[in-house]
Amino acid sequence: MPASNLLPDDRYFDPNPAQKEIALQLYERVKNLPLICPHGHVDPLLFADEKYRFPSPTKLLITPDHYIFRMLYSQGISLEEVGIPRLDGAPAVANDEEVWQTFADHFYLFRGTPTGMWLTQELHDVFGVTEKLTSQSAAAIYAQIDQRLQSPDFTPRRLYEQFNIEVLCTTDPATSDLSHHAAIRNSGWSGRIVPTFRPDAVVNLDAAGWRGQIDALSQVSGIDVGDYASFIQALEQRRAAFKEMGATATDHAAVTPFTERLSAQDADIILRRALGGEVADGDVKRFTGHMLMEMARMSSEDGLVMQLHPGSLRNHNPQLLEKFGPDMGADIPVATEFTHNLKPLLNEFGNHPNFRLILFMLDESTLSRELAPLAGHYPALRLGPPWWFFDSWNGMTRFRELVSETAGLYNTVGFNDDTRAFASIPARHDLARRVDANWIANLAVRHIIDMDDAADMIDAAAYGLVKAAYRL
Amino acid sequence: MPASNLLPDDRYFDPNPAQKEIALQLYERVKNLPLICPHGHVDPLLFADEKYRFPSPTKLLITPDHYIFRMLYSQGISLEEVGIPRLDGAPAVANDEEVWQTFADHFYLFRGTPTGMWLTQELHDVFGVTEKLTSQSAAAIYAQIDQRLQSPDFTPRRLYEQFNIEVLCTTDPATSDLSHHAAIRNSGWSGRIVPTFRPDAVVNLDAAGWRGQIDALSQVSGIDVGDYASFIQALEQRRAAFKEMGATATDHAAVTPFTERLSAQDADIILRRALGGEVADGDVKRFTGHMLMEMARMSSEDGLVMQLHPGSLRNHNPQLLEKFGPDMGADIPVATEFTHNLKPLLNEFGNHPNFRLILFMLDESTLSRELAPLAGHYPALRLGPPWWFFDSWNGMTRFRELVSETAGLYNTVGFNDDTRAFASIPARHDLARRVDANWIANLAVRHIIDMDDAADMIDAAAYGLVKAAYRL
């Protein structure tokens, strides 16, 4: 798709002509490199079902995207008006075209936001939309997207190829039987879709429906989880199954990155208590902290790369949670402490040659203070790209500027799209590649690096680092 | 007043010619729009007394401005030398001309500070000073200002008109009888001066002279405050009186934004204890946290916009407090936590269609971590402009860059001058409009937005948002 007025080739770069020329040159080097997608939330079903078809424009682009309806909600648009289904099954108040029109009427809210930038490029590159989305153009653009969705080649597998994706990692609960992944493998299709092991729902004792998840873990692993030893055994069984299916990484969420080594006996007492329906004060934090240690131990043995995402207080708005469920745009970050919290884990595994930990954050004050110094020291540690609210032009630029002088480029791991919105993946990677091209061009135009260094750095940032870091 | 060498038209903008050209174009759109002043500390007496005359240059510009004498004090100039009156009534050690000379001798301290920028523009635009303030020029400039102060048209009302102010909100204690506001109304003058309800002195149990304030509240409201029920009733009476006099907002300060719902019974016990002269450990924090909930409840009923300013530790320097009283430049910010602290208040009122909360901060690490995510979700919440130490070129620019990608422009509320220095108001608004023009121009020159978006955004930032947010 050629550039249009909407999306000039040199967009987003610094306006200084000398810097922009270098940025363009660096961007040109990497813009067509294959996409490595090491962390995301695309449903593997899209690729397991060869005939999978996307739903309507609204159900593809609006309803599942909490970045979008969060902003609309903040300006007084109810979730019902955006077509979010209520848990009580009340009928929707708007049809797909109406929701799309509401979105277009409020698209001005996204001026200067990554959502606005991604969507404009996605509409342009994937759906051929060359007009700006406004109240006036909304209906025609809806029709154009809808038509494209109905074209025979508009399937996830064809898009995967067209997007030039090299590998796409999904995120899967520990209790998954990985049947979609097995189906993809068995289909003979050449795309590489691999699972990621995410055990939060069985590890965090206060996870919703934890007891049922443990039963599901027993069933899928074939190991009856009745105490700490069998729990560990079941997790190890699942990790092996994931690895067998191509996984190279695990993923873990926690409100804080607190870690602590419990004795096996203490861990057993807490787990048995929880299995019996009782969770004492402090058990959740201590058990999660201990299980992060155990996950690091397993990673140092099986080589799965460990990812940790701390710092989000989930479901800040109980009125919405009750009416619509989780993931409604009301997860709010909290201040995070890494230096003390991760000390036990890093002291035990941070020097281990086979262990790798990739850290994410939602608290930028930790970047120059804690994360860059830690990553610039421990061989096991790498810093993940700016997560969630920081997956943006300014967020990524600040990350580079705050981290690189202490940890360098080479203790970071390239870009993650971290999205369930499959059709937005190329736009997200393109934005990240532009950020890095611009940042490196700024170093080059100021003679902090020369052009040979600049070329090596953009290659690493766009492709090399992520592939190596995730052992893909 | 035409631009001079001291103040070129394109000052402050990024030096990149392409960005600067757009910035100038955007600035030209809005530079003459009326000023909306929704939050400040100008004394309503200035407008109630039609014949009000400003005092000397020193007493107008130096003595009341803690931004100025704070900096002089930090470099070893005593407050006595700046003409600040001592509480013990000791005679001043310097006359007005001497103080002005001392200030001019040290004006170099303000290089690169907003105070330096505002003052240069104020002297130029309001007093016709086209020369740089130095030790040498000090006396002549003093004389020039003094002469201007004595000209017949140099009254607050004439300046209000000349400054093109559309509305100016003062800040008034809950115990005010609003007699100055009544006098303004009754005078038939067309200027719009409205009060803002600020109940800190009766709500914060540890406020200096709290018991006397309660008596004053009883008297002005006509409701004898003897328990929690009558306290609430008196506050509601005052809110109604303020609203009657044109108020559209309330304002609240607290060291932390802690909120908690107490039972009416518990609130009553604490209040009665305090009325009896006893404040138990923790009472102050819990009662203030509860009263913020109550103020939100009242706002959701009467529609007054609630403003909250947390994070300042007042009177850090007891030696100065004892000698000169409060507000001597020794209020120092502390780290602030919003995500947990505001949860009770936002959970109860954050989804309410009639409630609006405008939050201010003195801890920039909260902007991208907590405030932008909260404002990008809760419909009741808006972010106030950068406050106090952050009302500056870099402070406002960082605010836009840290907030906008998550919360957008439209969950912010334009500019507040927040000043008691009436004659500095146009310079402060002008600086803010330049910041926004430059920030939006940067988005436009990089094609993140187009020029139509840019025009809409600068209009909103300079005028539309503040008017709507404060319901003015």
Added chain:
Amino acid sequence: MPASNLLPDDRYFDPNPAQKEIALQLYERVKNLPLICPHGHVDPLLFADEKYRFPSPTKLLITPDHYIFRMLYSQGISLEEVGIPRLDGAPAVANDEEVWQTFADHFYLFRGTPTGMWLTQELHDVFGVTEKLTSQSAAAIYAQIDQRLQSPDFTPRRLYEQFNIEVLCTTDPATSDLSHHAAIRNSGWSGRIVPTFRPDAVVNLDAAGWRGQIDALSQVSGIDVGDYASFIQALEQRRAAFKEMGATATDHAAVTPFTERLSAQDADIILRRALGGEVADGDVKRFTGHMLMEMARMSSEDGLVMQLHPGSLRNHNPQLLEKFGPDMGADIPVATEFTHNLKPLLNEFGNHPNFRLILFMLDESTLSRELAPLAGHYPALRLGPPWWFFDSWNGMTRFRELVSETAGLYNTVGFNDDTRAFASIPARHDLARRVDANWIANLAVRHIIDMDDAADMIDAAAYGLVKAAYRL
């Protein structure tokens, strides 16, 4: 040394031509001004021994520099491979040429880091290396440095003169007999090398080998330290001895800047307990907090400038500590609170005309929130330059942008090189002067200041402020 392709004259400055031209002009004013080095870790032995010769290139440039081997270690290079001696005396696994080759092979890790920038300039200016350091050029560059090290004029004293150093302050324990400093004085050499009083090892009760340090203090001071009174007396004796030898400052480290006034009786109880081998819970923090008060008291009396460096958690990696000892690149910052912690000290001494406190930080979130407001108020307080991880282009630039609008330029104290790497000193100062020239040029090109102000400011930033602040 003329500029080369590796190091163009206008390097590092903003690429905007107008800003760059001003930056160059400002830089030219100050680039040849003498270097004031008020805080560093160069061994005074280098100057005491007139015939001192530097060791090999590796032992000069790699082995003692934890900035360098920290980064190599983070990428899986063992400290043994970098030639760091093990505490157990195990033989080194690599000779000096091998270590240099390993470093050159991994020099790409330092792209965009201050270490990379300093080293390139040091090799160029001090050793005449005009080629980029790569795997291929490593051996030839090693030989070139080695040859230069053997030239007769390559002694610390000759370099001191060649570097145009005006004064160099070392850092010396309270227990030092200052014999190297005495030898320098007695030698009749004109260089000015002065000690700095650093009492951490005797003041912090949990310092390694504290009891032995107390004995050393007794011996060097001739005062038998057996209780609090004699402890204070011994410290005062040492301060007087340091001052006699030219010292103008003291230096203090602490994990937090907590301060608290203990009664002499309580201090005595804690100290006697510690002398008896017992340290109760909380004693360390309280005693350190009290001794900071005492150090401030002594400074207000003897006029030695007090420096405080809080916020580093030392020896985060016990595996390395055990094998190689401290200072192995595993000191990690923690969040720091100044407003409450320093209140007791500032309340007692912050207004004292003879007291000066220079504060350093490793937590940038405190700059605009706490440090600039404190320094913009208390006359005794100045802000030290960005420390350690923040002694970098971005770190120094952020410092100026975060601090100056509130505290101005004149509550900061110029640059410290803070290094034990003597030959790197000119490169470090040059980088800092470039940062300030660029920052001031940005203010000038935007007409926030005029060119007269700009000239005054760069003179102050490069030379005047540091000399005055440290009373040198």
